[in-house]
Amino acid sequence: MKCTHCGNKELIKASIPMKWEGHDVDISNIRAEVYLCLKCGHCEFFAMDKIAHYKETVSRIAELEQELKPLQKELSRLRSKGHYDSLNNRVHELEEALNSIDITIRQQQELQDKLCKARAELKGLDSQIGSLKSKIDPIINELNKLKQALSEGTF
């Protein structure tokens, strides 16, 4: 190792936290390795912990974004007018089929079951969207915090 200030190769490892008189520097939260140049007193800091945190943060962000993708896709599918319309149309189709006079009792029973399910699905759409949102929101919150930490260097 070489001092980046004077080029001297004699450096000693010092412990942290250090107090510098006349300087109001709070370095107690950073676990850094410090090397002092014996010739000029210049300090070389190595914060390997910080690097590890940075890497963890970056990979957690990637992980969360992967998790989020299919959920958001599903949410926009559920929220689309097309999805609502197709559920609605299904209910109407089944209602009409039930009104037909040409169906057997067995067919009527089957249609009735399908209609029940289709109506339940249509009715449950809002709560389905709600529960999906409650999965998505905390992921977005965590992502925002992590991204903020990255941009501010506080990871």
Ligand SMILES: [Zn+2]
């Ligand atoms: Zn030096």
